Amino acid sequence: MDIDRPSDPQVSVVSSDGTMFHTTLKSILLSGTIKDMIEHIGEGGVENMGAIPLQNVDSKTLEIVIKWIEHHKDNIQPTSEEIKDKTADFIDPWDENFLEMDLDKLYNLITAANYLNIPQLLWLSTRKIAMLIKNRTPQEIRSLFNIEDDWTPQEIEAVQKENQWCEEK
Amino acid sequence: MAKPFNLPSELCEIIFKYINSCDLLNCCLVSRSWKMFIESTFSKQLLLTIRGDKIDLNDVFNSERHYQRFKLCQLSENRLLEILKFFSTSIMELEIEDCRIDRECDMNFDCLRELTLTDCSTTVIRLFTKANTCVNLKTLNIFQPHGRCPFRNDILTFFKSNRSLEEINLNLNESCNIFSKDISKDLKMNLKSVFLSFKSDCELQTTTLVNIENFFRSQGETIQTISLINSANLPLLHRIWNSLKVVKRLYFFSSDPFFDYDTSTLELLENNSNLLELELHALGPFTLELKDLTPFILSSNNLKALGVWTLRKDLIEFVAYNHSKLKFISCATMERDCENYYNDLKSKFGINDKLHLHQYL
Numbered sequence: 001m002d003i004d005r006p007s008d009p010q011v012s013v014v015s016s017d018g019t020m021f022h023t024t025l026k027s028i029l030l031s032g033t034i035k036d037m038i039e040h041i042g043e044g045g046v047e048n049m050g051a052i053p054l055q056n057v058d059s060k061t062l063e064i065v066i067k068w069i070e071h072h073k074d075n076i077q078p079t080s081e082e083i084k085d086k087t088a089d090f091i092d093p094w095d096e097n098f099l100e101m102d103l104d105k106l107y108n109l110i111t112a113a114n115y116l117n118i119p120q121l122l123w124l125s126t127r128k129i130a131m132l133i134k135n136r137t138p139q140e141i142r143s144l145f146n147i148e149d150d151w152t153p154q155e156i157e158a159v160q161k162e163n164q165w166c167e168e169k
Numbered sequence: 170m171a172k173p174f175n176l177p178s179e180l181c182e183i184i185f186k187y188i189n190s191c192d193l194l195n196c197c198l199v200s201r202s203w204k205m206f207i208e209s210t211f212s213k214q215l216l217l218t219i220r221g222d223k224i225d226l227n228d229v230f231n232s233e234r235h236y237q238r239f240k241l242c243q244l245s246e247n248r249l250l251e252i253l254k255f256f257s258t259s260i261m262e263l264e265i266e267d268c269r270i271d272r273e274c275d276m277n278f279d280c281l282r283e284l285t286l287t288d289c290s291t292t293v294i295r296l297f298t299k300a301n302t303c304v305n306l307k308t309l310n311i312f313q314p315h316g317r318c319p320f321r322n323d324i325l326t327f328f329k330s331n332r333s334l335e336e337i338n339l340n341l342n343e344s345c346n347i348f349s350k351d352i353s354k355d356l357k358m359n360l361k362s363v364f365l366s367f368k369s370d371c372e373l374q375t376t377t378l379v380n381i382e383n384f385f386r387s388q389g390e391t392i393q394t395i396s397l398i399n400s401a402n403l404p405l406l407h408r409i410w411n412s413l414k415v416v417k418r419l420y421f422f423s424s425d426p427f428f429d430y431d432t433s434t435l436e437l438l439e440n441n442s443n444l445l446e447l448e449l450h451a452l453g454p455f456t457l458e459l460k461d462l463t464p465f466i467l468s469s470n471n472l473k474a475l476g477v478w479t480l481r482k483d484l485i486e487f488v489a490y491n492h493s494k495l496k497f498i499s500c501a502t503m504e505r506d507c508e509n510y511y512n513d514l515k516s517k518f519g520i521n522d523k524l525h526l527h528q529y530l
Contacts, residue, residue: 107175114180122183129174130187138198145174147200156198162232163194168218168240 012051013066019059020051023066027073028052032117056115061108068098068121080119091124099128103145171202182210190214213237213261219244219252230255237280238262246270253278253296268293278303285310291320298323300330308336321347328358338364340398348380353387360388366398369424378405386412396420410437418446420476426452435465444469448476450501459483466492476500482510485526489514499527 008024013034015021025046029035034052041049054062071094099106106125113122133141142149151159173196174181185193185207193211197204212234219229220242229236229252237259241249249268253260257276262283269290276296281303286294287310294311297303309327324347328334337360341347365381367373373381382405385392389412397405399422406421419438428451438444447469459481466472466488473496477484480500485507488495511526 104175110176110180126180126183127187129184133184133188133196134192136195138195141196141199147203150201151198155201159197159204162228162234163197165217165219165224165229166190166194166215168220 009046011046011049013062014051014053015057015059015062016055017059019062021059021062021066023070024073027066027069030069030072030077030118030121032119033115054116057112058108060105061112064101064105064109065112065116065118065121069118071098072120077118077120078123083119083123095124099124103129171205173199173203173206178206181206185211190216208234216240216262218242219248222248226251226255235259240264240266241268242266244268246272249293250274265289265293270296275299276302279305281306283308283310285312287312289313291323295320295323298327300326304331305333306331307333308338309334310338310340312338312340321350321352325352325356328352328356332359334358335360336362336364336394338362338366338396340364340366348377348384349374351380351383353380353383356384356387358388359391361391362394362396363388363392364396364398366396369399381405382408385409389413390415392416394418394420396422398422399424406434407437415443417443419444420446420448420450422448422450424452428452432461435461439465439468441469442471445471446474446476447472448474448499450476450478452478459487463487466495470494473497474499478502480504480507480526480528482507485511486514497525497527499529501529503528 008026010022011025011028012020012022013028025038029038037052038046038049057065101109106128110122110125110129113125132144136144139149141147172178172181174184176184185196188196193207193214197207213236215234215236216238217229217234217236218240222245226248236256239252239256239260239262241252241264243266244252246269249265249270250272253276257278259280260278261280263278263281264285264287266287267289270292273292274296278297281297282305284297284303284306286297297306339347363385385395386409389409392413393415395413395416395418397420434449438447462477462484466475471494472492473494475488475495475497476499478501480498480503482504485498488498508526508528
């Protein structure tokens with residue numbers, strides 16, 4: 001299918017809780033899952049196809065996803081293979097700002113990006129959580145993710161001791 | 170198993186993939202479930218270091234972590250052999266430093282992919298160089314700058330019996346006898362990368378140089394990366410270059426203060442469309458002039474990375490305007506203001522957007 005054609009027809013998607021969203025073909029094709037679906041329908045079928053049901057994404061999350069794909073619809077998207085080699089790469093300030101959301105929303109976004117197969121969005125959102133963990137003390141991580149400290153002093157001492165074996169360079 | 174985040178396990182795993190081993194260790198302290206998750210999925214990344222007799226081996230053997238990467242330093246014979254025996258079927262990456270043993274010992278390391286031996290006795294080296302001891306080894310590093318050198322026959326047996334070997338890195342002192350005889354006869358490996366380093370004051374005899382040359386000639390078809398450090402390397406290169414058809418990366422370093430890269434070397438490298446990376450380094454006062462480099466840069470169409478010892482502004486400017494494929498320039502030191510100049514060039518003209526500068530000293 002020619003993705004670069006000048007017209008960018010409207011496409012509708014329906015969230016798991018029944019809310020309909022309208023977006024454009026260019027934007028929605030960033031989702032590998034939907035791209036596969038549309039490719040099955042074939043050329044010309046897009047205009048006549050009904051709303052696409054997305055049973056694994058709720059309306060709050062779908063709204064966030066659509067905001068992201070519409071912003072990035074004209075950007076060249078890296079493939080999953082290219083993302084594997086990515087390290088501390090430059091992050092677009094817009095994305096940085098976009099990812100400022102509470103953890104539950106972020107978890108839902110990760111699940112949706114995975115289900116919809118949007119590699120760049122999956123990379124951004126999982127990396128965001130990794131960045132929250134980096135250079136934090138265990139106690140800081142516990143309070144950030146609301147985790148109970150279930151160690152006895154002896155147990156944690158044993159883990160600390162074993163950690164030392166691995167810290168030497 | 171409880172998961173660290175409110176996400177399916179495979180998505181939790183993705184998150185921890187972006188976390189380095191130092192932070193992973195820290196994450197093990199967060200809670201029991203975090204520790205369990207990380208140890209079951211990521212402990213193979215952790216490098217276990219055992220130095221001297223500080224750690225009780227029973228603690229190590231009873232650990233819940235599935236260690237696969239080991240660094241063993243200054244261990245007694247009994248401790249070293251005990252550890253190797255216990256983990257022989259799980260070790261994937263092993264470094265042994267400053268150890269010596271008296272006994273001969275038979276062990277197989279079927280999972281071993283990368284082996285580094287630093288300042289070990291020849292008897293330690295022999296644990297690994299017997300035929301079929303480490304059949305899946307890909308990378309062999311032997312760093313013996315202080316005298317003890319592996320026996321040529323051991324190394325040769327090893328080379329002949331390990332078809333999986335792709336990369337050898339040898340840092341040897343002058344008494345090293347691996348190349349004092351021609352080892353190339355009946356030797357056919359599938360090496361991809363060869364690193365040869367000698368001590369700075371080491372003068373290699375002509376026969377040794379000829380033997381190294383024969384070695385490269387016989388193995389050259391597959392070798393893609395060559396690094397030569399202090400091995401009177403340029404005459405050597407001139408003699409072997411035509412046998413090294415597929416080399417993509419070439420690195421030189423000389424710490425001899427009187428060493429000089431003559432232009433004939435650059436001429437030799439000209440018009441080589443396979444070459445992707447070239448680094449020419451010498452510690453002495455000599456630096457490559459732009460006029461010497463120009464014909465080489467212009468004719469090496471596919472060159473992606475270029476390294477020089479001292480980087481000057483004129484080289485950056487020339488490359489920025491004249492070579493669209495070059496992506497990296499690396500250097501040990503820079504002429505003053507070089508970095509500012511490079512940034513100016515980038516922002517003002519937007520030239521060669523993908524050109525990156527890297528200073529490694």
